[in-house]
Amino acid sequence: MFTRREIWGLESDEPFDSISLAYAQAVQVMQGRDPSDPTSWRFQAALHGSVLQPPPGVAGWADCQHGSWYFLPWHRIYLYFFERIVRAAVLEAGGPDDWALPYWNYDRPFPANTMPPAFREPTLPDGSANPLRLPPPRRAAAVMNGAQIPPQVTSPAAALARSNYSSPPTPSFGGQRIGPVHFDGGFGAIESTPHNVMHPTIGGQSFGSGVCGGALMTDPNCAALDPIFWLHHANIDRLWNVWVSQPGRANPTDAGWLGQEFAFYDENGDEVRMTAGEVLDSAAQLQYVYDDMPSFRLPDVSGDQPDEREAGRPPELAAATDEPFELAGGARSVSLSAPSSSRSLLAGPPAKDARMLVRVEDIEAERDPAIVYGVYLNLPEDDDADRLAHHVGNISFFGIEQAQDPDQPPGGGVGWRHTFDATDAVNRLKQEDNWDPDDLRVTFEPVGLLPAPGEEAPPEDREAGASVPTVRIGRVSVFVA
Amino acid sequence: MEHALSLPRERVVTALLWRPEWPAAIVIAAAWVASPVLHASAVAPPALAAWALMVVAMMGPMALPAVRHVALNSLRARRGRAIALYFAAYVTVWAGFGCVALTGEWLAMSMLGIDRGAVLAAALALAAAWQVTPVKRRALFACTRTVALAPRGRRAHVACLRFALLQGRRSVISCWALMLVMVAVGHASLPWMIGLTAFVLFEELTLVGRETLPSAAVGLVLAAVLVATGL
Numbered sequence: 001m002f003t004r005r006e007i008w009g010l011e012s013d014e015p016f017d018s019i020s021l022a023y024a025q026a027v028q029v030m031q032g033r034d035p036s037d038p039t040s041w042r043f044q045a046a047l048h049g050s051v052l053q054p055p056p057g058v059a060g061w062a063d064c065q066h067g068s069w070y071f072l073p074w075h076r077i078y079l080y081f082f083e084r085i086v087r088a089a090v091l092e093a094g095g096p097d098d099w100a101l102p103y104w105n106y107d108r109p110f111p112a113n114t115m116p117p118a119f120r121e122p123t124l125p126d127g128s129a130n131p132l133r134l135p136p137p138r139r140a141a142a143v144m145n146g147a148q149i150p151p152q153v154t155s156p157a158a159a160l161a162r163s164n165y166s167s168p169p170t171p172s173f174g175g176q177r178i179g180p181v182h183f184d185g186g187f188g189a190i191e192s193t194p195h196n197v198m199h200p201t202i203g204g205q206s207f208g209s210g211v212c213g214g215a216l217m218t219d220p221n222c223a224a225l226d227p228i229f230w231l232h233h234a235n236i237d238r239l240w241n242v243w244v245s246q247p248g249r250a251n252p253t254d255a256g257w258l259g260q261e262f263a264f265y266d267e268n269g270d271e272v273r274m275t276a277g278e279v280l281d282s283a284a285q286l287q288y289v290y291d292d293m294p295s296f297r298l299p300d301v302s303g304d305q306p307d308e309r310e311a312g313r314p315p316e317l318a319a320a321t322d323e324p325f326e327l328a329g330g331a332r333s334v335s336l337s338a339p340s341s342s343r344s345l346l347a348g349p350p351a352k353d354a355r356m357l358v359r360v361e362d363i364e365a366e367r368d369p370a371i372v373y374g375v376y377l378n379l380p381e382d383d384d385a386d387r388l389a390h391h392v393g394n395i396s397f398f399g400i401e402q403a404q405d406p407d408q409p410p411g412g413g414v415g416w417r418h419t420f421d422a423t424d425a426v427n428r429l430k431q432e433d434n435w436d437p438d439d440l441r442v443t444f445e446p447v448g449l450l451p452a453p454g455e456e457a458p459p460e461d462r463e464a465g466a467s468v469p470t471v472r473i474g475r476v477s478v479f480v481a
Numbered sequence: 482m483e484h485a486l487s488l489p490r491e492r493v494v495t496a497l498l499w500r501p502e503w504p505a506a507i508v509i510a511a512a513w514v515a516s517p518v519l520h521a522s523a524v525a526p527p528a529l530a531a532w533a534l535m536v537v538a539m540m541g542p543m544a545l546p547a548v549r550h551v552a553l554n555s556l557r558a559r560r561g562r563a564i565a566l567y568f569a570a571y572v573t574v575w576a577g578f579g580c581v582a583l584t585g586e587w588l589a590m591s592m593l594g595i596d597r598g599a600v601l602a603a604a605l606a607l608a609a610a611w612q613v614t615p616v617k618r619r620a621l622f623a624c625t626r627t628v629a630l631a632p633r634g635r636r637a638h639v640a641c642l643r644f645a646l647l648q649g650r651r652s653v654i655s656c657w658a659l660m661l662v663m664v665a666v667g668h669a670s671l672p673w674m675i676g677l678t679a680f681v682l683f684e685e686l687t688l689v690g691r692e693t694l695p696s697a698a699v700g701l702v703l704a705a706v707l708v709a710t711g712l
Contacts, residue, residue, distance in 0.1 A: 180688070314499050317556050320632040339633050341558045361554075362629040406619045409691045414550055415627040474629025477554075 002083075002100035002288040004234055008112045009291070010102060015117035016125055019102055020132070022095035024124055026086045027131045027227050029093070038265035039085045045224035047078065047264065049402070051211055059271055060263030064220065066399050068179030068411050069166045069252065071191045072240050073276035074262055075233050080279065080286050081264040081272065082230060088267035100288055103234035107154040107194065110453060115143050115202075119228050132227045137214050139226065140204025140449075142458030147449040152374055152391065153197045156239050158421070159189035165252050169312070169481060170357065170419040173243055174252075180260055181411025183220070183402040185363075190243070192418060195236050196396035200370040201449070202228060205466075207367075218370045220399045238290045241282060245293065250301040251280050315357055315479035318342040319440050324362070324475065327444055329371060329468030333379070334476055336440040345480040346437035355481040356426040358392050358442060362474025363416040364404065368397040369469040375418075376443040377425050378434070389428055393420035394447065397471060415474075422478075442476045501552035501560060502545045505568050509545075512538035520669035532579035535668050536660070537572055539678045540652060543685050544571050546624075547648050551641060554630050559637060563630075566638060567645045574649025578657060582664045601665035602709035604658070609701035611658035618694060620655035624648075624685055656681055 010017040016024070033040035036055055046052065047060055054061030065074035083101045090099040106113050119132045136144060143149070162173040167186070170176075176186025187196070200218045203226070208214025212222035216229075223229050243249055252258070258277030266272045281298035283289050289296045319338035338346055358377060376390040395418050402408060403416055429435040449458045497503055516534045519526045548564055555563040589595045611617050628644035631637045659677055666673045684690035684697065 314553055322631050322636055324629050337632055362627055409622055410625040414625060
């Protein structure tokens, strides 16, 4: 059994320990391999995304699954074989034989919410260049300078609170029952935050020129070239185990989901295929656990599972914006119209079983602006307001270009959209007698990084004079479920 | 006893709420029944009316996911109107194509005297060729594109119409060559209607169908050869 350890725990004394140093050395080895070698750094990254055509006979090229319920199992298999490739390189170099991929749990106070030192140090202990460090524009300058990533971006709390793996009902933990698809808009809550929002936060807003010449983590075709990508995804993978260990949670039992096969390459460079059903239990099936749950076992939920699909009544539209609008990098508030026929849905005391959903629909962009917008319901204009009390979720546009590629087969989702459960925020406003169905506003506000204690505010990441790609939002609506 | 009765009723109500496109499905089912009956009647129906009935039956099922989207994203008070408006506009786009196609049929057969078998073979060959074009692929892949639906007033109607016209145009671009086959067989053949509808639904609504787009052209070429050689 292998144990994946938290990177900040490994680096409590010095930037490099045996695990992170072995990782750095293995990355160097993999980067030195021919890109046509399935065990090379570039080849492995291209399994996630690439603008290049696959070499003849190569399976699984640029096949990452995003925006559907295959997001979690695809990335788990991806990490599993990548870890085996790295471990083989580690062993060959005489590294620790229990080497396992570390993870980065960024949802903790300073300094854990900053880029780990091993990924910022210019050199390895022997004085050679550190392959784990990527200077700007490959990563956001502020992140590389030690800025803190705010809890609004790092927190998986909203995702872990979802009881259903797939949707409908929305939102769900793991994603919509569509696909398999490279990119679509049926995000699960865990994919939305922290996964999607962490990508551009780490990568930054430099687009660069040429293939992967700018921010790596911001672009799905380049993201896996950044060594921190794998630690970020190990954390997402860990959170899947955390979620399924909670009472009342269960993975899908749908035969189509369980039997969906994906192609990867092992440490010998041989093509291997694995299904979602073969990776549900990381300990029993893949022989690894995380250090925060060393005795992880997949809960036994055999027997009749309630069919969560289309249970209860569908969410009902209660209010929406009248016209499409644009986000251009700044904050923007929009008002929602609630016709008189919807008042009964919106008014009244907090209902125990009713859920209020805020949905941001028909999102379009020529280019990912690499900006994360926080979404707030009825946010007061004064600066002293408790912003988190009005916060319902975040929007990142990671992968929107791929999702809107007209030559990309759709997975079956309905446009690029985000659905947030705003029940707690609405109930709080109702209890404070601060809820008026005639005055519904949704505010989009860019989420910035926080300075490290004692430091000045982090600088803007975008190059001076660079324009901010515009995002068009078709509609913002409130549904009652 | 009352509980035993109410449970199935609640399930039916829930199922209908999740499938608000059911009125359109009933219209489509009625078109499937009426279309062959109309053609079997002693008096020949007006060509455009027969065509409209046929496209409701054949192309209507393709519109059901979008009808559902419209219904689930409209205020309850205007859901019925939104469904009707969307479906009518969608069928109107196909009726417009029917005017062009039927005029072409009349020119080919009545004015130029071309044999119906030759027209059918040509239509199948054209459909096969269209199947492998990037335009067809992109039109098919755009089946999940949506338009922001305003919640109320004139804007809501306009948005619904825009959505129907966008999807109607897209489905015509995707399927016009296949529907020429129906023109060639005299838009009255139930086996052709069933076969082509199944074909279109397979490529529109399934991932396998979307991925095997070019290979479906092989079947159409074979059909064209069979018709041309009179086998």
